[in-house]
Amino acid sequence: MSDITKQSLSSLVKNIKDRKLSSVEITKAFIDRSEKSNELNAYITEDYSSALDKAKKFDQKPNLDLKLPGIPMAVKDLFCTKNIRTTAGSKILGNFIPTYESTVTQNIWNEGAILLGKLNCDEFAMGSSNETSYFGNVQNPINKNLVPGGSSGGSASAVAGQLTPITIGTDTGGSIRQPASFTGTVGLKPTYGSCSRYGIVAFASSLDQAGPMAQNVEDCALLQEVISTYDPKDSTSIDFKRNEYSKELTNNIKGKKIGIPKEYRVDGMPQEIDELWQKGIQYAKDCGAEIVNISLPHTSYALPTYYIVAPAEASSNLARYDGVKYGFRARGDDLIEMYEKTRSEGFGAEVQRRIMIGTYVLSSGYYDAYYLKAQKVRKLIKNDFDEAYKKVDAILTPSTPSSAFKIGEKKDDPVSMYLNDIFTVPVNLAGLPGISIPAGHDDKGYPLGLQIIGKAFDEQNILNIAYSMEEKIAFKNNISDWWIK
Amino acid sequence: MSKNKSEYLISRKDNQYEVVIGLEVHAQVTSKSKLFSSSATKFGAEPNTQVSLVDAAFPGMLPVINEFCVKQAIKTGIGLKAKINKRSVFDRKNYFYADLPQGYQISQFKNPIVGEGKVILDMPEGQKEVGIERLHLEQDAGKSIHDLDPENTFVDLNRSGVALMEIVSKPDLRSPEEVSAYIKKLRSIMRYLGTCDGNMQEGSLRADVNVSVRSKGSKDLGTRCEIKNVNSIKFMQMAIDYEANRQVDLIEEGKPIDQETRLFDTKKNETRSMRSKEDAHDYRYFPDPDLLPLEVNDEFIEKLKTDIPELPDDKKKRFIDKFKLSSYEATILVSDIETAKYFEEVIVKMGKNKDIKLAVNWITGELFAILNSKNLEISQSPISAKNLAILINLIKNGTISGKIAKTVFELMMDGDKDPQKIVEEKGLKQQSDPKALETLIDKIINDNREKAIEYKQGKEKLFGFFVGQAMKASGGKANPQLINEILKKKL
Numbered sequence: 009m010s011d012i013t014k015q016s017l018s019s020l021v022k023n024i025k026d027r028k029l030s031s032v033e034i035t036k037a038f039i040d041r042s043e044k045s046n047e048l049n050a051y052i053t054e055d056y057s058s059a060l061d062k063a064k065k066f067d068q069k070p071n072l073d074l075k076l077p078g079i080p081m082a083v084k085d086l087f088c089t090k091n092i093r094t095t096a097g098s099k100i101l102g103n104f105i106p107t108y109e110s111t112v113t114q115n116i117w118n119e120g121a122i123l124l125g126k127l128n129c130d131e132f133a134m135g136s137s138n139e140t141s142y143f144g145n146v147q148n149p150i151n152k153n154l155v156p157g158g159s160s161g162g163s164a165s166a167v168a169g170q171l172t173p174i175t176i177g178t179d180t181g182g183s184i185r186q187p188a189s190f191t192g193t194v195g196l197k198p199t200y201g202s203c204s205r206y207g208i209v210a211f212a213s214s215l216d217q218a219g220p221m222a223q224n225v226e227d228c229a230l231l232q233e234v235i236s237t238y239d240p241k242d243s244t245s246i247d248f249k250r251n252e253y254s255k256e257l258t259n260n261i262k263g264k265k266i267g268i269p270k271e272y273r274v275d276g277m278p279q280e281i282d283e284l285w286q287k288g289i290q291y292a293k294d295c296g297a298e299i300v301n302i303s304l305p306h307t308s309y310a311l312p313t314y315y316i317v318a319p320a321e322a323s324s325n326l327a328r329y330d331g332v333k334y335g336f337r338a339r340g341d342d343l344i345e346m347y348e349k350t351r352s353e354g355f356g357a358e359v360q361r362r363i364m365i366g367t368y369v370l371s372s373g374y375y376d377a378y379y380l381k382a383q384k385v386r387k388l389i390k391n392d393f394d395e396a397y398k399k400v401d402a403i404l405t406p407s408t409p410s411s412a413f414k415i416g417e418k419k420d421d422p423v424s425m426y427l428n429d430i431f432t433v434p435v436n437l438a439g440l441p442g443i444s445i446p447a448g449h450d451d452k453g454y455p456l457g458l459q460i461i462g463k464a465f466d467e468q469n470i471l472n473i474a475y476s477m478e479e480k481i482a483f484k485n486n487i488s489d490w491w492i493k
Numbered sequence: 494m495s496k497n498k499s500e501y502l503i504s505r506k507d508n509q510y511e512v513v514i515g516l517e518v519h520a521q522v523t524s525k526s527k528l529f530s531s532s533a534t535k536f537g538a539e540p541n542t543q544v545s546l547v548d549a550a551f552p553g554m555l556p557v558i559n560e561f562c563v564k565q566a567i568k569t570g571i572g573l574k575a576k577i578n579k580r581s582v583f584d585r586k587n588y589f590y591a592d593l594p595q596g597y598q599i600s601q602f603k604n605p606i607v608g609e610g611k612v613i614l615d616m617p618e619g620q621k622e623v624g625i626e627r628l629h630l631e632q633d634a635g636k637s638i639h640d641l642d643p644e645n646t647f648v649d650l651n652r653s654g655v656a657l658m659e660i661v662s663k664p665d666l667r668s669p670e671e672v673s674a675y676i677k678k679l680r681s682i683m684r685y686l687g688t689c690d691g692n693m694q695e696g697s698l699r700a701d702v703n704v705s706v707r708s709k710g711s712k713d714l715g716t717r718c719e720i721k722n723v724n725s726i727k728f729m730q731m732a733i734d735y736e737a738n739r740q741v742d743l744i745e746e747g748k749p750i751d752q753e754t755r756l757f758d759t760k761k762n763e764t765r766s767m768r769s770k771e772d773a774h775d776y777r778y779f780p781d782p783d784l785l786p787l788e789v790n791d792e793f794i795e796k797l798k799t800d801i802p803e804l805p806d807d808k809k810k811r812f813i814d815k816f817k818l819s820s821y822e823a824t825i826l827v828s829d830i831e832t833a834k835y836f837e838e839v840i841v842k843m844g845k846n847k848d849i850k851l852a853v854n855w856i857t858g859e860l861f862a863i864l865n866s867k868n869l870e871i872s873q874s875p876i877s878a879k880n881l882a883i884l885i886n887l888i889k890n891g892t893i894s895g896k897i898a899k900t901v902f903e904l905m906m907d908g909d910k911d912p913q914k915i916v917e918e919k920g921l922k923q924q925s926d927p928k929a930l931e932t933l934i935d936k937i938i939n940d941n942r943e944k945a946i947e948y949k950q951g952k953e954k955l956f957g958f959f960v961g962q963a964m965k966a967s968g969g970k971a972n973p974q975l976i977n978e979i980l981k982k983k984l
Contacts, residue, residue, distance in 0.1 A: 088553045101552065108546060110553060207553040213782035242555050243784050321782050324585050327596020328550040332648070343591055343646075370587070370777035379779060 012037035013170040017079065017227035018254075020173055024070070024077050031070070031078025031122065034173075035063035038080050038124060042171045047491040048147045050166040052085045053093045054125040062122040074120035075234050082172040084163045085126035086133055087113045087218070088207040092123065096209040097131040097141040097159075100329045100336045100354030110207025111242070112176060112218045112235045119234050124172055128162030131356045132326065133183055133211040135159050136428040139419050140358040147415075148191055149487050150454055154412045157187030157428075163221050164191040168485060174222045174231055178208060180215045181314050182408075182432025185444035188221055189407035189457025192446040192485035194228045194474070195221045197432075199464045200439035201246030204239030210325040212318040213244070215436040225445065225475040230254035232467060251468045259476040262296035266460075266473070267400035271307035272431060274409065280450045281406050288404055288447055288458040288477070295476040300400050304392040309385045310434040315426060316369050316382035317437070322359075323366025329354065361422065390438040397463050402470055405431050407444040407457035431459060441467045445474045446483040453486060501668030502709060503741045509709040510744075512737040513717075514672055514702065515664035518679060519657050520689040521633070521697040522565045528632050528656035529556030529599065536695045540638075540649035548654040550594035555783050558583075562656040563787065565688040566606050566630050567797050569658055572682045572804055573625050575610025577794050581629070583784045587777040592635035592648050600659075602778040605629035606787065612662075612682070613806055614674040615824045623675055624663035633657050658689065664703065664714065669730035676700070676726050677828065681805050685830045699724040704736045706744070715740070716750040720757050720764055732757040736764045808833055816840070816849045825857055831871045832856070835878050842882030848889045855885055859902055875906045884912040892916065893923050894973055925972040927979065930963070933971070934979050937962045948984055956980065 012034055015023070023029040039056045059080055066078040088094045088106040095101045109117075117123070130140040138146040138161025146161040148154035149169035156165040160177025164187030167175050177184040179197035188195025196219045203218040210216060220231035233254050238247040268289060273282065289299055331337035331350030338353050340346030355363070369378035396403065409430055418425045435442040441464070444457040458477075462470035503510040527534060530547035547554045570577050584602040585595075607628035614621045635653035639646050660679065666672050680691035680698060691698045699722055705715035720736060723729045735757075740750050754773070755764040780786075803811070805827045812823040812833075826836045839852050860881065864871060884901060887893050893901060893916055901912045901921060916922055924930060937959060938945050948955040963976045 094552070096552070104552065106551070106553075108551070205553070206555055209552045210783075241557060243557055244782075320779060324587050324597055324777070324779070327587060327589065328552070328594060330589060330596060332591050333549055333594055334551070347589055367777065370779055372775050372777075375777075375779070 013041045013173075015173070016223050017174045017230060018224075020079060021075075021077065021230075024079070025072050031063040031066040031080075032060065034078065035059055035080040035122060035124075038172060042082075042124065044492045045169055045171050048149060048165050048169055048171070049144050050128055050146055050162045050169065050171055051082065051125045052095055052097065052128050052141075052143045052162070055092055055123055056125065059122050059124050066120065066122070071120060075230065076116065076119040076121035078120055078122065079173060080122045080124045081116065082124040082127050082163075082166055082175055083113055083116075084129050084160050084175065084177045086129055086178050086209045087176065088209065089113055089123060089126065092126065094126065094209070095143070096133070097129045097143060098329075098355065098359070099142040100350070101209070102142065102336055104335050106207070108207060111204035111237070111239045112208065115235050115237055116176070116231075127160075127166050127175060129177075130159035130161065130183075131359050132209065132322070133159035133178055133180055133216075134322070134358050134362055136182070136186055136425050137413070137415070137418065138162065138187075139415065140356055142356060145415055147491060148412050149491070150191060150412060150485075152490055153415050154454070155190065155415050157190035157408075157412060159183040160187050160195075160221065164188055164193055164195070167191070167193045167221050167223060168487065169491075170487075174220065174227050176218055176231065176235060177221050178211075178216055178218050179432075179436065180211045180217075180318060181436050182429040184219045184221055185407050185432050185442060185457070185459060186428055188444040189446070189455065190412035192455030192483065193221055193223060194225055194443065194445050195219065196228050196232055196443045196467070196471070197435060197441060198232060198236060198467055199246075199441045200436075201244055202236045202250075202441070202465070202467070204237065204242040204245050206239055206241040212321040213325060214321060215314075215318055217436070225443075225471060225478050226254060226257060228443070229257050229471045229475070232471070236467075246465075248465050253468055253471055256468055257475050258472050259295070259479055261473050261476045264297045264402065264469070264473060265300050265400040266292050266297045267300050267302035267396050267403040269302050269304040269307065269396070269403060269405060271304050272405045274430065277409055280411075281409060281456065284448050284456045284458065285404075285406050291447070291477045291480045292404060292473070294480050295473075297473070302396045302400060302403070304389075304396060304434070306385065306388045306392050307434055310389055310437055311426065311430055313382045313385045313389065314429065314433040314437060315365070316378050317386060319362040319366030320369050320379050321366070323363045323370065326355070326359070326363060358422070386437050389434055393434075393438045393440060393461075401463070402473055403461040405459045405461065407431060407459040411450040411452065411454035411456055435459075435461050440464055441470055443470050443474050445478055445481070446485065447477075447481050448483070449486075455483075455485065501670065503706065503737055505741055505745045508745070510706045510737070510741045511709050511711070512667060512733065513664045513705045513707060513714060514666035514733060515717075516662045516666065516672065516675065516703070517701040518660040518662075518676070519699050519701075520569075520660060520679075520683060520691070522562050522630075522656035522658055523687055523689055524559065524562050524565060524656055526559055526561075527654040528559055528562050528630065530654055532654065534655050538651055540647070540651060542651065544650040544653065548594065548650055550596070556599060556781070558784065558787065559656065562630060563606070563789070564797055565656075566628060566658055567789065567794060568686050568801060569660075569683060569688045570607030570610065570628055571798055571801050572686045572688075573607070573610035573612060573628065573660070575625055575628065576608035577789070578604065578606055578608055579789055579791075579794075580604065581606040581787045583630075583781045583787065584778045585781045588774050590634070590637075591646060592637045592650070592653065594635065594650060594653060598632050598634065599781055599784070600631035601629035604786075612675060612678050614671060614678055615820070616671065616674060621671065623665045623671075626661040626663050628658055628660045631657050631659055664705075669733045672702070672729055672733060673726045676729070678805070681828050681830070685802055685804050693725050696724060700729060702729055702732060704733055704740070705750075706737050706740045716752050718750070718752065718764070719754045721754055721767060723757055728757060728759055731762055732764055735762060739764065802830075818849070818853060822853050822857070826853070829871065835871050835874065838878035839882045839885070842879045843886055846889070848885060851885050851889060852882070855881060859899065863906065875909060876902070877909050880905055880909055880912055887912055887916065891923060891925055891972060893921055894969070897921050897923065897969060921970060923972045924967050924970050925975060927975060930967075930971060930975055930979055931983075933966055934959075934963055934976070934983055937966060938983060945984060956984070959984070
């Protein structure tokens, strides 16, 4: 059984289609491993028994034309799942059971996949280490007491630890790419408007985007193909021609121009990150790509811009969690006291901090200086990319400024925590696609990732570059199963 | 007419004050579904039966604009002769309340869908133009119900998310009468357009009233107070009257007027402070990131223009030009689109030899009276336009007298009966045969010889007595004009 969970998604799909494995066999294998992996704390809610029922049902009448036939899968607990508790990692939604399904997860079930359970994440996706979750922090399968990154920390841990063959996360400022980088896995943040936001608990509406997290680029392409659909229920969903990303995947990237932005060489960046980047440039060259030095002059403003725009939207998006309609409610003598107690007890410290920041930057007298200014800078950041893409087809950067850190190490230092997102947030601000692929290890043996940023709607191109480089890099994740007794 | 005569001024000792009023009217868009969801909008449904996941702000739910509501707003803008903004933006207005599920209202703050326009009022002293500042689309909130339970407040979200048009006037209004005329005109235009039913009892039309006062002749605006959510014209007028006098008293006492939001207490007929400027909400408006800017092109607007019916001002002009109505008569007939339709149908049904003046008198007199007494809309009139036209023609061609016509009119109400048939069945036809009338009058003069002599000696008042006698003798059917002529000749 154990070797089932080591297989990639693509190989599982092939084995099902070739009738070499049944959905029940695969589902059982992942449930068994998940049950032995409680110490990772990757799950918030398990749904194993109905997963097995669904697998049995699938095997009775298998539809092998589907893209994810009978494949079990756990998803980030930010996606609303019909009749299955959806918490967003928060106490305030601790008892919330949706009566509806997010478009992205519905797309997945429509292609034959089966829900294993809901994966841990930072509360309302606000965090870079999965330590803000009301349901406890998540362990990184790479090493004990190492954060898996965040906010899709449970998703990254579950994929790296082989608790699920593949998963979906959400990425507002790096929440897919940073944990992918920390766990030696592949994570794609699609173009804004590519995947529907309908039914995803909102953090920052103009930045949030769902995306696949996988063991390899091919799996990532296949899942992206499934989840990316135009959805009239999301007014920001864009109706563009979507590729069959996995079918059209190619490792031929000869002549592709890849930009290296000088502004990403930030002060105090560890040498090993710089070395990884240089190695990445060499890999790209080896793949036949042409390297072009470019400039993205407003890069240094991206982080402060992000930490104005995202909290501003969040402060408004989270106003609905007021104890009136659903979720946690604390008792109060009047409406105001009920609000105060519900939101003080229901939200954790990081969420409260961001609500405060967001409320402040939107306040009268501060709006122009913060929110409006940030919107203008956001436009400049986007323009930087537009200019760069006149010269290059994609951009190569490190995914994160460091490898995974220890649990608790940055918990009380929000600014140092926020700096984790320095290479990923410009991509969200510009609405572009970005993929993180594992590219090496630091001196402690922890994985490090490289990020490839593409033009809007050009997921196929960055998947191809990632696919090509993946072959050259030949990364191996060192998972010792330390948590399995 | 002197303009000063109807001027609304507040006098204290030697000082006269002018009142400056601006209105923010909230008009519910006539639409089967809500502004950003597909829930129904029917009035009076069981609580919380017209609520979608979007209206109740469930996690991950997203608004999707209702194109029909956008069309309705643009049509209203066209009706207000206003600038239609091809690009408008939905913003979030953030505040906490139990009946506001999202914790914000989606509204339009900086970039409304409709810009400046105007409304023409027909006042007794002539026309007055009131400027429209803007019209924007926004969501209504739900309803908190505090009086069902001693300890709990209940929330009904049926109204949550219903589309409203907020129509903001310039501070151009100067009296409660003008406010009344403005609301009526606005309502009339929207009913013509079918964009708002204007039903104030059901809350489809309500207004925030901004009131300030200044010394007569001054050009500066005084400090204003906003009276929130007044839902009848009468209450608006009462509130303005109270509030203007309150402000004048403060000025006379040398006290400052605080800019604040006030509530009108309909039972006590007074306004009272709700919150001061310092306590005003900071709504933290910002563009709703769930919605893209709303963009419409010229073609879209032009197509809507072809859907616009003849509006009250144009109709009034046509009625005056074509039917030679007075401005007053035309104003009454066009104020409600159904009345105008009824009137025009009567005109058509009267055929060639028609008496338009008579038709106007019957519609605005007898018909309005019975509609009022029975509390009916003209669309529910018990007498059809066709039958009223026949009745008027019967008067016009002398078949019946105006007096008999009133009797016939009464009888017509029972099942919209054909007046021709009533006249025939009841034998109400007017006696217009001069010979028969002469015989009748000869007998009356004979029977009242002494009075006839008195009349001849100069007691002219007695003429009426003879007319009365003749009418009585004919059972009211005698043609009064002929009676007059014959009597004059014979006496």
